[in-house]
Amino acid sequence: MNKNILIIGGSSGVGQALVELLQDSNTIFVANRTSEGIDTQKVNYIKYDAIEGPLDTSVLPDQLDGFVYCPGSINLRPFKGLKPETFLKDFEINVLGAVKSLQAVLKNLLESPQASIVLFSTVAVQTGMPFHASVAAAKGAIEGLTRSLAAEYAPKFRVNTIAPSITDTPLANKFLNNEVKLEKAKERHPLKNIGSAKDIAHTARFLLSDESKWMTGQIVHLDGGIGDLKTN
Secondary structure (H helix, E strand, C coil): CCCEEEEECCCCHHHHHHHHHHCCCCEEEEEECCCCCCCCCCCEEEECCCCCCCCCHHHCCCCCCEEEECCCCCCCCCHHHCCHHHHHHHHHHHHHHHHHHHHHCHHHHCCCCCEEEEEECCHHHHCCCCCCHHHHHHHHHHHHHHHHHHHHHCCCEEEEEEEECCEECHHHHHHCCCHHHHHHHHHHCCCCCCEEHHHHHHHHHHHHCHHHCCCCCCEEEECCCCCCCCCC
């Protein structure tokens, strides 16, 4: 069944991979700061900065069946060197951007028989990791938001979040930009590999589909086992 799906930030990484998976069988709207990396022949592009806003909803259909918020940040630094401004910036990108975007299209989502919302967290919320204080604090708020919205809006729409470990995307490039870093990252995971944008996108597609219609308020740990397993 064709669905109307809005993806915030679909020009690279997971967002771009998800657009590629969905565009042939759904009507896709991509809201992004630029159209670079977006095939405007296949999707509907909306110029939008999740922080600056506002989102032009006049170009959206009355009914939205799916919503995905992709923008994020990875600030890995020792806590003693993190300024409060860094925490605020991470919270603004990861949480307030999602909140503003969702509130802008809430009425459209409520027009769907059962819309699906997909957000993103990190394995570092469940499993404490050094140097993740800022991003884990922001993503922890996303997990709380997921459960709160899922409870408040059930059964009208579903809300689930994917919590990956480090994934091979442009956002994580500085942590994976040579063979030594890449091999060390793989070795840390029980499955001895890291995730790809397509790995995450396939799970997001499932959460947007009717195949997951009995699933809401969940944090899906897609992390190569690092969050729960110790194999060394």
